[in-house]
């Protein structure tokens with residue numbers, strides 16, 4: 183495995199994740215420090231755009247990117263910086279919030295399946311069905327015997343999507359508790375960021391260890407060959423953006439989408 187390969191961040195199926203052992207400030211594999219890594223991003227985003235264009239034209243496969251993190255982990259920033267150049271005709275972002283009454287009256291995957299990508303599409307899930315084994319577990323929203331079986335339901339659901347032509351990339355943006363405090367402070371101090379802060383965020387912060395345990399178990403139990411998890415060190419935003427781009431490019435290259443063959447154009451003259 184070369185540095186900067188997606189395998190560097192992939193959680194191999196069957197291995198147990200210890201988030202505490204993974205350095206949130208890592209810059210491992212990056213082409214250099216902040217300036218040179220940011221400079222390398224232009225080319226990566228250009229490659230990503232080209233690959234997405236081919237996926238869209240090919241129309242035979244789709245890509246689902248699941249983004250999860252603790253609050254202030256950088257989901258929104260990742261979307262803004264990594265997906266900004268994609269052709270919007272073939273790309274959607276779906277943010278999952280507290281389920282509505284209608285959503286709660288269905289099984290937990292109902293609302294998620296409805297938003298899964300169609301052939302040719304890239305879809306980014308900003309939060310996802312994983313909330314149903316994360317916040318739901320931490321807050322005892324449903325009993326253990328209801329959420330526990332969900333790991334298997336999730337694996338089956340994702341295997342079904344994969345079998346119908348969807349590649350699934352699951353990204354956990356890994357920040358430290360200190361970095362979260364920094365980012366919350368930045369939100370409080372900046373009037374243009376205050377809307378991102380809710381007092382409830384501090385109640386969630388108090389449950390940090392419970393969230394870490396919930397993430398560790400979710401990632402361990404649901405990193406599969408057809409839908410692997412990647413743990414991306416995310417204290418440094420420039421490294422996070424670079425690593426996520428690398429993972430997506432490698433995935434799309436492996437999918438190898440092709441432009442459809444042109445019709446027989448011999449003799450065609452535009453007058």
Ligand code: AMP
Pocket residue numbers: 278279280281309310313314317318
């Ligand atoms: P935000 O991403 O900051 O807009 O917040 C969305 C909120 O919705 C977060 O507090 C999530 O924990 C919550 N949420 C998302 N999905 C679920 C779910 N399935 N059950 C309960 N809460 C959820």
Ligand code: MG
Pocket residue numbers: 253378
């Ligand atoms: Mg929030």
